[in-house]
Amino acid sequence: MTVETFSSDFIARLRHSxxxxxxxxxxxxxxxxLAWTVRKNLIDRWLETKKTQAAQKAKVVAYLSAEYLLxxxxxxMLLASGLEQTARDAMASLGLDFDKLASVEVEPGLGNGGLGRLAxxxxxxxxxxxxxxxGYGIRYQHGIFRQTFVDGRQAxxxxxxxxxxxxxxxxHPEASVTVRFGGSVAHATSATGEDVATWTxxxxxxxVPxxxxxxxxxxxxxxxxxxxSARATQSFDLQIFNSGDYEAAVRAQTFAENISQVLYPEDSTPQGKELRLQQQYFFVAASLRDMIEQVGTSLDAxxxxxxxxxxxxxxxHPVIAIPELMRLLVDEYSVAWDEAWDITRSVFNYTCHTLLPEALEVWPVELLGRLLPRHMEIIFRINDDFIAELREQRPHDELLVRRMSIIQEQPLRAVRMAHLATIGSTKVNGVAALHSELLKDKVLxxxxxxxxxxxxxxxxGVTPRRFVKLANPGLSSLIDEAIGTGWVKDLSELRQLEPLAEDAEFRARFRDVKYANKVRFAKVLQERDGIEVSPDAIFDVMVKRLHEYKRQMLKLLHVVSLYDRVLKGDFDPTTLTKRVVLFGAKAAPGYLMAKEIIALINAVGxxxxxxxxxDGRLRIAFPANYNVTLAEKLIPAADVSEQISLAGKEASGTxxxxxxxxxALTIGTLDGANVEIRELVGEDNFFLFGLTEPEVEQLQSAGYQSAKYYESNPALRGAIDLIASGAFSNGDRSAFERVVSDLLWHDRFLVLADFESYIEAQSTLESAYADQDAWSRAAVLNVARSGFFSSDRSIRDYLDxxxxxxxxxLR
Incomplete structure (x- = not known):
């Protein structure tokens, strides 16, 4: 496509659309x-792709996910269509600033963190x-939420x-699917003696798709x-409206649209829990119906x-799809139960993303039975059949039966969705080598x-298109010049950079790229948030969902301990390595401890x-509402990657x-994919600290007492005492009492136990950073040896x- 053609199409779109x-x-x-002009050049390819796949009756991967952080x-789109330079030149020919236009785009609010970004x-x-x-999901009208800070607290x-x-x-409203809830189930016996269920x-x-x-x-x-997207089947009642009750006239519309309003509605209330379950069933019911209609509804199909x-x-989140497919096959298409179960188990596979028991969803039987009564019956029968088989294989082991049952009896009768997913799937996978082992050895x-x-x-894995090619054009150009452009589609080619880690000129150019990225990010942060940072400092970055197991508190205690030493005169502050600690994190609205930690980070900052x-040598920057757009500027600028979760708690990380x-060089524990990163980039190019997963288990089993670490470590005691003294809350000693008390008497994620090891690793890191040439060598090796972490490789593994x-x- 020529610049002239692109410009002409752009003007036509501007006028006619x-x-x-x-x-x-x-x-x-x-x-x-501009967006429509780009999209036009992909539509024909999209239609041809669908036509070709349908003609070949190709096997389709239907990815069911509650999140897509796009x-x-x-x-x-420009990268994929090969029109990047054409679009820029076309806009310039019309006197328009391409970058200014691109900045107008608001990224879709369809995800929250790693789960959605992975999808x-x-x-x-x-x-x-x-x-x-x-990919199937929900078109959330408002996404999760836009984070702001009011007096340092998340709002x-x-x-x-x-x-x-x-x-x-x-x-495509004409392709809408009706999704039903509630009601009752009636049973009858067919002429052949089989039970026939009718859900009303x-x-x-x-x-609406x-x-x-x-x-x-x-x-x-x-x-x-x-x-x-959810809408009411009858969104407006004219008779009620004409009677003057305007609110009631649109009540059905409001009620229906709530389903796709917000990602992860706050579920501390019964209404919030019910809405979450409505969301989950809503999107999988529509998706299954959509896919089955593409395959065909005859018995042979x-x-x-x-x-x-x-x-x-x-x-x-999408596991309710298993009983939904059984309902469709048995109730609507008259497939015999056993055959339907064989089909169902053959088409589903389950990815587990957690090691935290509380993150494995359970739904109260009362709620699920009231909202989806037929599905509850199906789950009971699946469980009865499974338990009968289990008792045949493991007679006289009723404790095993209770542990493996889909139905949890205590403390609340509930459906264990991870058990249903495991029983109803062909394969179950974890998302990192360590995670998958712990999944097999502990969780399931x-x-x-x-x-x-x-x-x-x-x-x-992550896509190198967005997170290197687009996010880091300076590094991408340097790599292209060194090894060609094939790495964008085959990230293993980055291995060819390894010899260049020994090339002084290449290391210098690599440093120049990193510094330019830091300057770029500093400008973005100033314009976006009014936060000033110096590109001459270490950019020490911790961006991830705010959760106690991820241990943002450990990073903060490191900062506070440095500050405490300055206050006590332990060393001259001018000898501090210049460091900017960058946080980015949202806390779930109902997660009070996480919100307290955010408030404390901002207060310390x-x-x-x-x-x-x-003198600005130690700073905290916590920009609100961290998202993909900001990540694409921050990640290329980072010197240090903080991956400091408690070993055995992070599934993988991306x-x-x-x-x-x-x-960026990683400081981290042996947790999640950190294990594989360290093995690949080399022990000398990774700053390891902390307890291992077996050591964590042993310490917790022996009766972990966090206060002992507080008492025995002066630096740790000084940091916690400084927080408790009110130094960061205008003298109010009670302001962060909850955080301090939790560290001293609960500390579920062993922050205090790993503190000393973490401080030592940080000291080693600072010494390494002082030798910029050696640091650059390690950074180049991190890039060269990280090709394994392409999402292309992940997908090939799923396929195999x-x-x-x-x-x-396409031919």
Whole structure:
């Protein structure tokens, strides 16, 4: 496509779709026209991809995920279509600033953290590898929330990401699917003596599909992301409206639309719990119906489901899909129970993303039975059949039966969704080598003993297109010049950089790229948040969801201990290594301890950032509402990647991979994918500290007492005492009493036990950073040896170990 053609299409879109010309267009008009012009060049490929896959009756990977943290779409679409320079030149020819227009885009509010970002990486890689695939999820009207700080404390605001519309989505209301809830189930006996169930729901909603294009890189294939939006089947009652009760006239619409309003509604109330379950069933019911209609609803077609589709359950959120498929097969399509169960187990696979028991969803039987009565019956029967088989294999072991039952009896009768997922799936996978072992040995040990062949590992990965090629153009150009451009699609080619770690000129150029990225990020932070940071400091970065097991408190205690030593005159502050500690994190609205930690981080930052004795040598920066757009500027600028969760708690992590790929050195525990990162980049290029997972278990089993560490370590005691003294709360000793008390008397995640080891590792890190040439060598090796962490490799592992879906490239 020529610059002239692109410009002409852009002007046509501006006039015919927005109703304005170049002189009267707003910035949003211009951005939308630009997006539509780019999208136009992908639509034909998308339609041809769908046509080709349907003609070949290709096996489709249907990825079921409650989150897709996509990031901004424009530059990714341009990269995939090969039109980056054409678009820039076209805008310049019209007197427009491309970068200014691109900055208008608001990234989709469809995810929160690693789970959603992984899903986005996976759909990108599936398209790039020519695998027929469709991602299914929810089109959240307001996403999770927009984080702001009020007096240093997190405040949640609506994320109005759709306020000006999205030019990337293609709505198809004519393809809506009806999703039903509540009601009752009646049973009758057929002429052949079989039980026939009839579910009579009490209310229903429409699921309206919105398609997003998912183009592959270096291929003509364009896959789909299909997101469902809820609307009422009868949204407006004219008779009630005419009677004057205007609120009641639209009550059904409001009630229905609540389902797709917000990602992860706060569930500390019964209403919040019910809404979450409604969301989960809503999107999987619509998605299963959509996929079955593509395959066919005849008995012969349904029997081919295992050859035509594989459903991947991304965590427990979509697991209600298992009884839903059974309901469709048995109740609506008259497939015999045993055959339906064979089909169901053949098409589902389950990815577990946690090691925390509290993160494995359970739904009260009362709630599930009231909202989805037929599904509750199906779950009971699945469980009865499973328990009968189990008792045959393990007679006289009722404790085992109770542990493995789908139904939990105490303290509340509830459905264990991870058990249902494991029983109803062909394969269960963890997301890092250590995580998968712990999943088999601890979390689902009874199931792995029963079905050892069912469990496997697929270590997570990230897409190099967004997180290196787009996010880090300076590094990308340097790599292209050194080894060619093939690495963008085959990240293992980064190994060719390894000899260049010994090249002084290459190391110098690498340092220049890193410094330029730090300057760029400092400018972004100043313009976006009014926060000033010096690119001459170490950029020490910890960005991830705020959770106690991730141990943001350990990082903060390190900062406070440095400050405490300055206050006590232990050393001259001018000898401090210049350091900016960058936090980015959201806390779940109902997670009070996490919100207290955020408030404390901001309070500490406010104090030390304004203390003239430090002369800016130690600073905290905590920009609000950390998202993919900010990540794409921060990750390339990072010097240090903080991956300091308690060993045995983090499933994998993907931020750790992004930082290593962009030349940041990791300080971390042997947790999640840190283990594999350290093995690949080399022990000398990774700052290890902390207890190992077996040591954690041993310490906790022996009766861990955090106060003993406080009493025996002067630096730790000084840091905690400084917080308790009110030094960061205007003398109010009670302000952060909850945090201090929890550290001293509970400390579930052994922050105090790992403190001394962490401080020692930080000291080693500072010494290493002082030798910039040696640091650059280690950073280059991190990049060169991190090619394993491509999501393309992850998808190939899924294909080899679980999905077995052939590629279908366009001819």
């Amino acid at each position: 927005r109703g304005v010309d170049l002189e009267t267009a707003s910035q949003n008009d211009l951005y939308s026209a 990031g901004a779409q424009l530059n990714n 986005a990486c996976f759909v990108d890689s599936l398209a790039t590898l020519d695998i027929p695939a469709i 949640e605001q609506p994320d109005n990401w759709l306020e000006l519309g999205s030019p990337w989505e293609l709505p 729901p009490s209310w229903e909603v429409e699921a 919105y398609n997003y294009l998912v183009p592959g890189y270096g291929t003509a294939n364009v896959n789909s992301l299909r997101l469902w 349904l029997r081919t489901l295992p050859e035509r589709v594989v459903f991947q359950l991304n965590d427990t 040990v009874d199931f792995s003993n029963l079905w050892p062949g069912k469990f496997t590992n697929v270590t997570n 406010k104090t030390i950032n304004s203390d003239p004795r430090l 931020g750790n991979m992004k930082f290593a790929l962009n030349g 170990r679980i999905w077995h879906a052939p590629a279908v490239p």
